[in-house]
Every structure is written in C-alpha cells, then in structure tokens.
Amino acid sequence: TMQSDKGAGLPDKKDMKRSPASYPENGPSQILRLVLQELNLFYSRDVNGVCLLYDLLHSPWLQALLKVYDCLQEFKERKLVPATPHAQTLSFEVVEILHATSSSPEIQELKQILQAPHFKALLSAHDTVAQKDFEPLLPPLSDNIPESEEAMKIICLVKNQQPLGATIKRHEMTGDILVARVIHGGLAERSGLLYAGDKLVEVNGVSVEGLDPEQVIRILAMSRGTVMFKVVPVSDPPVNNQKMVYVRAMTEYWPREDPTIPCADAGLPFQKGDILQIVDQNDALWWQAWKISDLDTCAGLIPSNHLLKRKQREFWWSQAYPPHTQLKSTISISMEEEDDMKIDEKCVEAEELSEDKEEFVGYGQKFFIAGFRRSMRLGRRKSHLSQLRASVGCASGCYNPVGAAYEEVVRYQRRPSDKHRLIVLVGPSGVGVNELRRHLIELNPNHFQSAVPHTTRSKKSYELDGREYHYVSKETFESLMYSHRMLEYGEYKGHLYGTSVDAVQAVLDEGKTCVMDLEPQNIQTARTHELKPYFIFIKPSNMSCMKQSRKNAKIITDYFVDMKFKDEDLQEMEELAQKMETQFGQFFDHVIVNDNLQEACAQLLSAVQKAQEEPQWVPATWLSSDTESG
Numbered sequence: 001t002m003q004s005d006k007g008a009g010l011p012d013k014k015d016m017k018r019s020p021a022s023y024p025e026n027g028p029s030q031i032l033r034l035v036l037q038e039l040n041l042f043y044s045r046d047v048n049g050v051c052l053l054y055d056l057l058h059s060p061w062l063q064a065l066l067k068v069y070d071c072l073q074e075f076k077e078r079k080l081v082p083a084t085p086h087a088q089t090l091s092f093e094v095v096e097i098l099h100a101t102s103s104s105p106e107i108q109e110l111k112q113i114l115q116a117p118h119f120k121a122l123l124s125a126h127d128t129v130a131q132k133d134f135e136p137l138l139p140p141l142s143d144n145i146p147e148s149e150e151a152m153k154i155i156c157l158v159k160n161q162q163p164l165g166a167t168i169k170r171h172e173m174t175g176d177i178l179v180a181r182v183i184h185g186g187l188a189e190r191s192g193l194l195y196a197g198d199k200l201v202e203v204n205g206v207s208v209e210g211l212d213p214e215q216v217i218r219i220l221a222m223s224r225g226t227v228m229f230k231v232v233p234v235s236d237p238p239v240n241n242q243k244m245v246y247v248r249a250m251t252e253y254w255p256r257e258d259p260t261i262p263c264a265d266a267g268l269p270f271q272k273g274d275i276l277q278i279v280d281q282n283d284a285l286w287w288q289a290w291k292i293s294d295l296d297t298c299a300g301l302i303p304s305n306h307l308l309k310r311k312q313r314e315f316w317w318s319q320a321y322p323p324h325t326q327l328k329s330t331i332s333i334s335m336e337e338e339d340d341m342k343i344d345e346k347c348v349e350a351e352e353l354s355e356d357k358e359e360f361v362g363y364g365q366k367f368f369i370a371g372f373r374r375s376m377r378l379g380r381r382k383s384h385l386s387q388l389r390a391s392v393g394c395a396s397g398c399y400n401p402v403g404a405a406y407e408e409v410v411r412y413q414r415r416p417s418d419k420h421r422l423i424v425l426v427g428p429s430g431v432g433v434n435e436l437r438r439h440l441i442e443l444n445p446n447h448f449q450s451a452v453p454h455t456t457r458s459k460k461s462y463e464l465d466g467r468e469y470h471y472v473s474k475e476t477f478e479s480l481m482y483s484h485r486m487l488e489y490g491e492y493k494g495h496l497y498g499t500s501v502d503a504v505q506a507v508l509d510e511g512k513t514c515v516m517d518l519e520p521q522n523i524q525t526a527r528t529h530e531l532k533p534y535f536i537f538i539k540p541s542n543m544s545c546m547k548q549s550r551k552n553a554k555i556i557t558d559y560f561v562d563m564k565f566k567d568e569d570l571q572e573m574e575e576l577a578q579k580m581e582t583q584f585g586q587f588f589d590h591v592i593v594n595d596n597l598q599e600a601c602a603q604l605l606s607a608v609q610k611a612q613e614e615p616q617w618v619p620a621t622w623l624s625s626d627t628e629s630g
C-alpha cells in the first residue's frame with residue numbers, strides 16, 4: 001500500500017526530468033515536502049517506525065541543507081558575475097550606518113554578523129576572487145635602497161653525509177666566489193635552489209669575501225648536517241634543454257690522473273667501450289655524464305669530445321700503440337729473407353693438402369666449411385707484417401689518426417625480419433679463434449656459415465669455384481680492394497687472398513648468421529650499417545692455465561708444421577691480447593676467455609644468440625642510414 005500511495009503523491013516523471021535549476025519547485029526540498037505530506041498520513045495511523053522517519057525528515061537542519069543545495073543548483077548553470085568587487089568596503093559602510101541608527105535586536109544581530117571574523121574573511125575571499133587578484137602582493141621597496149644593492153637568497157641544504165654536488169670557482173676579474181657547476185642528480189641540483197653562476201656571499205655564517213675557493217671548500221667540508229649559503233642569484237639561471245645522448249667511450253679516462261680537471265672528486269672515470277649517458281653539454285670543455293651500468297649515483301664530469309681528443313693527442317707519443325702482430329716465432333722467420341720462405345713452401349703446400357682433406361672428411365661432416373685455409377690465414381698475417389715494415393723509419397707512415405673520443409650510440413633490437421648481424425671473432429694468433437669458429441659452425445651448419453673468400457691463385461682440380469674460394473683475376477681482386485669491398489686481404493706466395501663484403505652479404509641474404517674472424521686492424525672496415533657486426537674478443541687465460549690446456553695444441557706457422565706451443569709463445573699471446581685490448585677494446589661487444597674449449601664454445605653460442613635477439617648498443621649512424629635508405 002505504501003508504494004502505491006507514495007507514487008500518487010510524487011510529481012510525474014516528465015516534470016522530474018526538467019532541470020531543478022529552472023524549476024526549483026521540483027528540487028529536493030520540494031520533494032521532501034511532498035514526502036512529508038505523505039508521511040503525515042501514516043503518522044496519524046501510527047504505522048511502525050514512521051515517527052522516526054518523519055522526525056528525521058522534518059528536522060530543520062535537513063531542510064536548510066536542501067535549500068542551500070537547491071540554490072547552488074540554480075547558480076551552477078549561471079555565469080556568476082560579482083555584484084561588487086568591494087564587498088568588504090560595503091560591509092564597513094553598512095556597519096558605520098548601523099552604529100548611527102537606533103538599535104533594535106535585528107540591527108544588533110546584523111552588526112554582530114558583519115563584524116564576526118569568519119564573515120570578514122569570507123568577504124575578503126569574495127573580493128579577491130571578484131577582483132581576480134591572485135598574485136602575491138609584495139610590500140613596496142623603500143626609496144632609499146642604493147643602486148648597487150643586490151637581492152640575496154638564503155639557502156639551507158641538509159647534507160646527510162653526501163657530497164654537495166656543486167663546484168665553485170673564483171671569478172678572474174672580480175675575485176668573487178661563484179658556483180661553477182651543479183652536478184646532475186647531486187644534492188644541490190635536486191634542491192633546485194643553487195645554480196651555476198650564483199655568487200657566494202656567506203657559507204655557514206662566514207663571509208667568503210677574499211677567501212680562496214680551497215678555504216671555502218674547507219668550511220664546507222667541516223659542516224656535517226646543514227649547510228647554509230647566502231648567495232646573490234645569477235640573473236638568468238642556465239636552462240638545460242639538451243636532449244640526452246648515449247655514447248661509447250672510444251678511449252679511457254682517469255680523472256685522478258688528470259691535473260686539469262676542475263674537481264677530481266666530481267670526475268667520472270671510464271674505460272674504453274663503456275656506454276655513457278651525457279646529460280649536460282653546456283660547458284665547451286667539461287660535460288656531465290652517467291655510466292649506464294651505474295645510474296643511481298649522481299653524474300660526473302667528463303672531458304668534452306673536443307677536449308678529450310686534445311688530451312689523446314698530447315698523450316699520443318708517450319703511449320705504446322704498436323700495431324697487432326702475430327707470435328714472434330712466426331714473425332722472426334717471416335722477417336728473414338726470401339730464402340727461408342722458399343724452404344718453407346713445400347711444407348706449407350703439403351700441409352694445405354692435408355688440411356683440405358681435413359675439411360672434407362676429418363670432422364666426419366657432410367658439409368664444407370670455407371675460409372679456414374692455412375694459406376689464406378698466413379697471407380693475411382703477412383699483409384700486416386708488410387704494413388709494419390713499411391711504417392718502420394717512416395715518419396709520416398707512423399701517423400695514426402685519433403678518431404672521435406666518443407661515438408654516439410643507440411639501442412638496436414634486431415627484428416625477426418631483419419638480416420642477422422655479422423659475428424666477428426678477434427683474438428691474438430693462436431688463441432683459438434678458428435677452433436671456436438669451426439665449433440660454432442659445426443653446431444648448426446644450416447644457420448652458421450663462413451663467407452667464401454676470394455683468391456687470385458688458380459683453381460685446383462678437386463676444388464669448386466664458390467666453394468673453397470671465388471677464383472678471380474688479379475685485376476678483379478684489386479678493384480674490389482680499391483673500392484673498399486674487401487673486409488681483409490693479404491698476399492701469400494704471390495697470390496692474393498681475402499674476404500669481400502659481398503661474400504658476407506651472400507650468407508646474410510640467405511637468412512643465416514655469418515661468422516668470420518678479422519685482424520683487429522680491419523675492424524673499422526667492417527663496422528658498417530649494412531653488416532652491423534658484433535665483435536667478440538677471444539682472449540687467453542693466465543699462463544699456468546694456458547700451459548695446461550694447450551698441452552696438445554699446435555701453432556700454425558709458415559715454417560714449422562704442427563709445432564707445439566712453447567712458453568714464450570703463450571707469453572707472447574698474452575702480451576698481444578693485452579695490446580689488442582688496449583688499442584681496440586672499445587670495439588669489443590663481448591669478451592670470452594678461451595681456457596676450457598667446451599666452456600668457451602658454450603659462451604660463444606650464448607653471446608651470438610644474444611647479439612641477434614637482444615637489444616644492443618650500436619653506432620647511431622647505423623640506424624640513421626637505415627632510415628635514409630628505407
């Protein structure tokens with residue numbers, strides 16, 4: 001019964017839909033009135049619980065609240081314009097008038113309301129909004145401030161045992177102590193209060209006037225908890241709107257050994273090949289950077305590209321950068337005269353034949369692996385020896401240009417549709433580069449492949465063009481050389497041997513991974529966007545381990561066949577590896593120590609898979625040339 005009764009008393013739905021603002025008589029207070037009328041009927045009939053509900057709904061506070069709600073609804077849709085922006089003044093005037101009028105209880109009440117603090121505050125807020133006066137108002141400056149007076153800022157920083165993250169310097173002309181730079185991610189920078197160029201006036205209440213920067217630093221060092229600075233702020237604080245760049249360090253840098261660094265503590269040491277994120281290049285000489293392997297510390301100072309190149313040039317002659325050579329036992333022989341070479345010919349030729357057999361049957365495989373020929377490997381070494389010889393005693397030939405100190409890099413993730421990256425193994429002669437390469441290819445010969453090298457020697461009866469070698473004329477070979485289409489080449493017994501870019505491309509075009517080894521001098525030739533090579537450095541273990549693991553290993557020389565490693569060979573291999581790392585370490589994407597062969601093979605396989613499947617840092621130019629061509 002209640003439902004039907006209630007329904008009868010309610011306004012019909014059509015009316016309800018209309019906006020309560022335009023018909024306030026249909027608003028909640030009106031509805032309440034109607035509900036109360038209905039409840040009244042039940043009240044008289046004494047239905048259980050109705051009294052309680054009636055009293056609740058009848059309560060004056062609820063009715064007042066709903067009236068306020070109705071009014072707000074009404075005003076919500078109107079654009080409000082203040083009747084006056086000076087309600088406070090008006091209120092004062094009204095109070096004045098009320099004072100002068102004869103007092104009645106109503107007048108007394110009105111005076112009380114108008115003078116109550118919360119009402120005055122309400123009017124004040126009203127006027128502020130009405131006048132749209134949202135700016136803070138500063139007291140006017142007094143007229144007698146001298147022209148030279150500078151605005152000061154007092155800054156308190158809680159040190160908490162961390163460095164301040166700012167450096168200071170003395171202005172050459174004025175002798176003022178200035179904030180030289182604020183280190184990214186450091187305390188000062190995070191506070192957002194101290195800027196490069198701010199002039200220090202006081203530190204912890206001590207005036208710095210006439211002090212040396214070192215003395216100021218001593219004051220700073222003594223303060224443990226809070227440091228208080230009084231500074232004259234720089235007129236236009238520098239804004240850092242540079243985009244962040246990632247670079248590969250092409251050289252190493254040790255701030256503690258650099259007497260020119262403004263603050264050795266703030267320096268960032270790095271090694272060749274480290275990836276750095278440069279966050280500030282505002283200064284022409286000193287940049288700020290993070291090592292991506294160590295992002296939670298604050299940034300450090302590094303020399304700018306220009307400055308580091310200059311430093312490299314200065315240190316150039318004092319550093320040993322000998323070109324990579326092979327083991328001495330082979331060098332000493334090769335450096336001797338032609339006669340020795342002749343004695344040797346038979347041995348090598350015989351050896352090459354036996355190696356051929358090995359390639360066909362020795363490994364019990366049905367496939368053929370090109371590019372492991374002894375003559376080719378020896379030829380390549382020879383070419384470096386001749387380079388070495390040519391540079392001896394030739395002043396201009398000794399010039400080794402210094403490249404960029406940093407190389408911009410980007411993250412590259414190979415998409416499944418992209419060609420595989422070329423895998424290049426680099427290592428000192430005899431370390432096992434070819435052993436590892438051969439093992440990798442044998443693991444999955446359908447996926448891993450060598451490139452077929454070129455030669456100018458004539459084809460032997462049992463060979464096939466394009467299988468052992470591409471047999472080409474000297475002219476063709478030389479034109480490939482001169483047009484930079486040869487990744488490496490050398491001469492052996494009057495014949496040229498080498499691996500071309502196209503031979504590598506042919507493997508990649510088949511959707512396979514090309515695996516090759518290169519002398520480190522040729523790394524730069526191979527570093528192109530079309531091959532996107534991934535360099536793995538194969539390195540010997542320590543002497544005692546090597547002696548053990550190389551007990552039965554044989555060195556390849558062009559003189560002795562199947563010669564065992566002597567201690568000095570191993571010693572020399574270690575030295576060569578060190579030199580290679582010093583000179584070319586920046587190019588190595590991965591390093592494997594070849595001690596236990598099985599372990600080294602497993603590491604190689606996993607590194608190669610990561611190179612193809614996981615994001616890696618590559619020179620930025622590789623990707624920009626991709627977009628240009630695509």
Ligand SMILES: Nc1ncnc2c1ncn2[C@@H]1O[C@H](COP(=O)(O)OP(=O)(O)OP(=O)(O)O)[C@@H](O)[C@H]1O
Nearest residue numbers: 429430431432433434435549553554594595596597
């Ligand atoms: N981890 C290893 N344990 C034992 N012997 C090894 C290991 N790695 C390589 N060898 C052996 O060392 C010798 C030299 O290896 P390999 O011919 O691969 O050297 P390389 O680095 O290719 O040198 P080169 O460039 O002079 O040809 C071979 O007899 C090889 O079997």
